[in-house]
Amino acid sequence: MELPAHFPSPVYTFSNNPLTEEGFQLGRKLFYDKRLSRTGTISCGSCHKQSHAFADPGMPVSAGVDGLMGLRNSPALFNLAWMPHFMWDGGVNHIDVMPVAPLTEPVEMDNDLPTLMAYLNSETEYPAEFEAVFGESQVTTPRVLWALAQFQGSMVSAGSKYDKFIEGRVSLAANEQRGMAVFEQHCSSCHQPPLFTDHSFRNNGLGGLHPEEQGHMTITKDSADYGKFKVPSLRNVALTYPYMHNGSLMSLEAVIEHYSEGIEPLANLDPVLSDPLYLSEEDKADLLDFLQTLTDFDFIGHPRFSDPFE
Ligand code: HEC
Ligand code: HEC
Known part of the structure; x- marks a missing residue:
């Protein structure tokens, strides 16, 4: 298996299960x-x-x-x-x-x-x-x-336009670069490059939790984990609609609206998201353009x- 140079070391190394x-x-x-x-x-x-x-x-x-x-x-x-x-x-x-x-x-x-x-x-x-x-x-x-x-x-x-940009093989357009700056300001603390997740469990203020759904608390039995979910990677995100653990957001535009204006003050809402972002229309459009660079067509x-x- 080829490991991308800009990725950290993998957790699973096939040491108990030799890859053939x-x-x-x-x-x-x-x-x-x-x-x-x-x-x-x-x-x-x-x-x-x-x-x-x-x-x-x-x-x-x-x-x-x-x-x-x-x-x-x-x-x-x-x-x-x-x-x-x-x-x-x-x-x-x-x-x-x-x-x-x-x-x-x-x-x-x-x-x-x-x-x-x-x-x-x-x-x-x-x-x-x-x-x-x-x-x-x-x-x-x-x-x-x-x-x-x-x-x-x-x-x-690891073959998206973003990866090719990190490897210095292509440049991002001005709108994609502006979108990357918006992403770095508001999103990357949880959706951390290069994997676009920090592997933590968080609540991102998504309302309408199913009555049988407790999120990470199902596993830990700790009420501090109620409504927290694994931060998903955003690689290939343009293709993986609908979004969130329950698929309740149909488009990336809806996701961006959620983060900009739709976050609900839930019990375990992550402090990073406690103030609404109120992104400008230009920031929303640029952010969407940046997210599209994460698609790996190969x-x-x-x-x-x-x-x-x-
Ligand atoms: C009926 C649809 C369905 C089928 C069939 C299915 N999956 Fe899934 N898979 C899901 C759903 C839904 C989840 C998320 C479940 C959850 O979080 O409780 C999931 C989660 C996963 C995950 C975890 C990914 C992550 O990011 O945490 C892996 C890996 C996976 N499935 C592999 C498989 C494999 C291998 C098979 C076949 C043996 C399989 N799935 C069959 C629907 C399916
Ligand atoms: C505090 C951590 C945190 C921050 C900051 C954050 N997210 Fe998320 N994100 C999450 C969590 C947790 C989920 C999963 C929530 C769920 O499924 O209920 C998620 C889910 C998503 C999804 C759905 C992906 C999928 O496969 O379903 C998208 C898209 C997304 N976030 C984009 C963004 C964008 C864009 C920003 C910045 C505007 C952002 N996130 C900021 C934690 C965060």
Whole structure:
């Protein structure tokens, strides 16, 4: 895996799960295989679409088996090897175990692991493919998870116009540079470059929390974490609509309005956002132009990450 020179060291280094081409390709196949769901109709790729940086465009929440809907928006997937925790509430802290949740979640793929392993062991191609990667043909839960981690951990997105600007290969237009200044003043303390997240949990004043939703408090049981969510990366953000943990903001314009005028004085609102920003129309337009420079067209079109069943 090529590590971008302007990124910090990744958290996940494949030290327990040696990265190989066969392992990556096996993980890729598992990621896109609908037969991993109880109904044979939903794969990881059903909710995480490459064309949209592995988010689910237009869907506030995604449809799992039997059309069932969860409570949360499907996040984009990239640069996962740099992430210390996963899920909007931080409920998973290791990429190796991450897929257990969607594979077994009733409103996602609704399978159970023994049934899934029995199926994969009886399938015609998988045992030989597991043998090529792990030296043994037996399909086991840890091996499925390791293969998926090889694919997901290799999804590096660092080829946006912004990255080329940081590498000194292109320049940003005047409006994009002004937008970057607005971003640095109001956004980058949480959405910290180069990953565009500081990996913390915060409340950004988004009203209308679902009654069953507690955010990070679900995990910590600490009321100081009520309504706090993982700061998402803003790389590829132009493609990953709708926005926020519940997908309640449909466009980047709506997000910018939220930060400018719409922040609600909620219990755990982050102090950084306690005063409304009241951005000028020009600042809003420039900020939007800057956010567009974070799209990585190489990543969303890269054949390595595409659906091998198509
Ligand atoms: C039905 C839609 C759906 C399917 C199918 C699905 N996911 Fe997700 N995925 C989601 C949602 C929604 C979340 C956020 C859940 C939360 O925060 O509670 C998520 C979160 C994630 C995350 C965490 C990302 C982050 O930034 O924290 C990863 C990684 C992930 N999914 C990988 C997978 C893999 C691998 C599979 C297949 C085994 C899969 N997903 C199948 C909808 C789906
Ligand atoms: C105090 C920390 C903080 C600051 C400052 C901040 N954000 Fe956020 N941002 C968050 C958190 C936390 C979320 C997730 C909230 C949720 O899902 O309910 C978020 C979500 C977003 C999202 C949605 C991304 C997605 O994938 O759904 C966008 C876009 C965004 N912020 C843009 C901005 C912009 C632009 C600014 C500056 C005007 C900004 N943020 C300032 C913490 C912050």
